Amino acid sequence: MSYVQKFYISDTHFGHEAIIGLCGRPFSSVSEMDDAMVDAWNSVVRPSDIVHHLGDFAFGGAAHAKQIFRRLNGRKILVLGNHDVDRAGNALPHLLELDWDQEPRHTLLTSDGGERLFLSHYAHRVWPTSNKGAVHFYGHSHGTLDSVGMSRDVGVDLPDVTFTPRTFQHLKAALPGLATYVTA
Numbered sequence: 001m002s003y004v005q006k007f008y009i010s011d012t013h014f015g016h017e018a019i020i021g022l023c024g025r026p027f028s029s030v031s032e033m034d035d036a037m038v039d040a041w042n043s044v045v046r047p048s049d050i051v052h053h054l055g056d057f058a059f060g061g062a063a064h065a066k067q068i069f070r071r072l073n074g075r076k077i078l079v080l081g082n083h084d085v086d087r088a089g090n091a092l093p094h095l096l097e098l099d100w101d102q103e104p105r106h107t108l109l110t111s112d113g114g115e116r117l118f119l120s121h122y123a124h125r126v127w128p129t130s131n132k133g134a135v136h137f138y139g140h141s142h143g144t145l146d147s148v149g150m151s152r153d154v155g156v157d158l159p160d161v162t163f164t165p166r167t168f169q170h171l172k173a174a175l176p177g178l179a180t181y182v183t184a
Contacts, residue, residue, distance in 0.1 A: 006112050007044065007051045007074070007165035010121065010139025011155040012037055013083070014068045015060020023142050023157050030060070037156065038071050040164040045074040050101065051165050052108070054139040054154060055081020055121030062094030069098045074165075078104040081121035081140060109134075112168040123151065135172060149177035 013019040014037065017030045027033035045051055051074045058065035069076070078084065078100050080091055091104050108119040109128050116134035118127040123138045123145055130136065136151035143157045154171055156163045161171075 005046070005049045005167060007049060007167060008054065008119075008137050008154045008171060009041075009051065009156060009161065009165040010054035010137075010153070011056045011081070011142060011157065012053070012058070012163075013056050014058040015064040016058075016083075019059070025157070034068060037163045038068065040162070042071075042073045043164070045072070045165055047073050049074040050077065051075070052077045052079065052110075052119055052137075054079045054119055054137060056083045056139065057081070057095065059083055062097075065094055066098065075101040077101050077108070079108050079119045079121055080104050080106050084121075115168070115172075117168065123153070127151070135168075135175065137171065147174070147176050150175055151177075 014034050015030055019025065020027050020033060025033060027036060053076060057078060058068055078095065084095055084104070085091055095104060110117050110119065116129050118134050118136045120138050121140050123141060124136055127134065127136045130150070137154045138151065139153060139155045141153050142155055143153055145153060147153065152171060152175055154161060154166065160174055
């Protein structure tokens with residue numbers, strides 16, 4: 001049995017043509033963007049690995065979301081983003097039909113390598129067990145918010161993410177609060 005790795009990513013916006021211009025993504029078309037992100041994902045994620053996707057998975061409708069989902073390696077967990085829900089905040093039905101490893105939810109408190117981790121699509125100033133050393137990963141801001149303390153954006157548009165799911169250790173290394181972090 002091989003070791004299972006965990007990865008984190010946000011804001012793929014598969015199928016979302018306007019996101020290319022809005023975020024200055026280096027692609028000439030949606031199909032080029034989608035193919036590049038699927039290739040990047042599958043270059044690091046094995047079928048048994050776990051990927052926590054922190055929202056805004058796909059924008060191209062039910063058929064497109066299903067087609068992309070099937071192409072991606074790994075067991076996938078969705079933390080809902082603003083484009084993954086209806087006006088009432090309920091998960092879009094076509095996303096619920098995908099074979100997620102867990103039911104999609106708005107936030108998730110989990111752990112990686114024995115360290116507590118709070119996952120949300122949105123940046124929080126404080127989060128569960130933040131005063132006890134928990135790390136917070138978020139998306140939504142597409143790299144426009146500075147990381148604070150033990151929290152950071154893990155969206156595809158970040159220079160150290162570059163459209164590829166990243167491990168906890170990779171992402172944690174860039175936390176601004178890491179140098180001053182003391183276990184409470």
